[in-house]
Amino acid sequence: MDLGPHAHFIIAAYVVTGATLLALVLWAFLGERRMQRVLSDLEARGVKRRGGG
């Protein structure tokens, strides 16, 4: 695929987009995993969960 004389602008735009979207996905998915671990640890140490939220 020949992207012409401005190929580096096109590639840079897609690399920045891909990296940012990947960072967002990791932030959201790993964040939930980390918080689940924190809650499990608190429950294991005898702190009870109260209420819905």
Added chain:
Amino acid sequence: MRSINTLANPSTFMRISGAVIPPLAVIAAALFAVGLYFVVNSPPDYQQGETVRIMYVHVPSAWLAMMCYTLIAVSAIGSLVWRHPLADVSMKAAAPIGAAFTFLALVTGSLWGKPTWGTYWQWDGRMTSVLILFFLYLGLIALWEAIEDYSRAGRAVAILALVGFINIPIIKFSVDWWSTLHQPASVSRFDAPAIHSSILTPLLVMAAAFTLLFFLLHLKAMRVEILKRRAARMMAQAAQPGFVFQPAE
């Protein structure tokens, strides 16, 4: 109204979002695959040549930057009028995602601007108002972090979000109101879109993929925030006098 309140209960939200996220992720991944296939196989533009391919990531990012702020403003009303905790959670979860999409709109716009206009940046109405949107997002994030009490932080952020919402119509109509390098609306027009279908199709598929990813990220970030608040309540409970931690296994 009762069903909305039931759905807006954090525990119900956790249960429903937990079931919705996996199929949403599969559909989003499929849409990205189809969108990228269209992007690779779409023709170059007769004026801009291959650089038009930047549009397929720039335009969805810009749309989502504005849509995310609109979602925050709606959540702000929910927070101020009904004092609903999920509205606060929605605002807080959306702000970093909106900041990321605004960052993408600015960076990909600059990368598209250089070969098209001959400059990375111009202090015109559209670009400046989007930069202000980016700073507004950073302001919302900073305000959340600056106030420890969740409900006080929620009210302060909601007021700032609603004041800042004035920027959204300014962004939208800036290209009509002021002289600018940025082109006017090409897709969301009162008459038919001014883009050929061979370019419009990949743009709409990519926009759908970006939008689905946004909702997926927002749901996930809301879940993280709900869990953080649960953990904070449990730690406060553990900090009460007389509480004895069980030894960790």
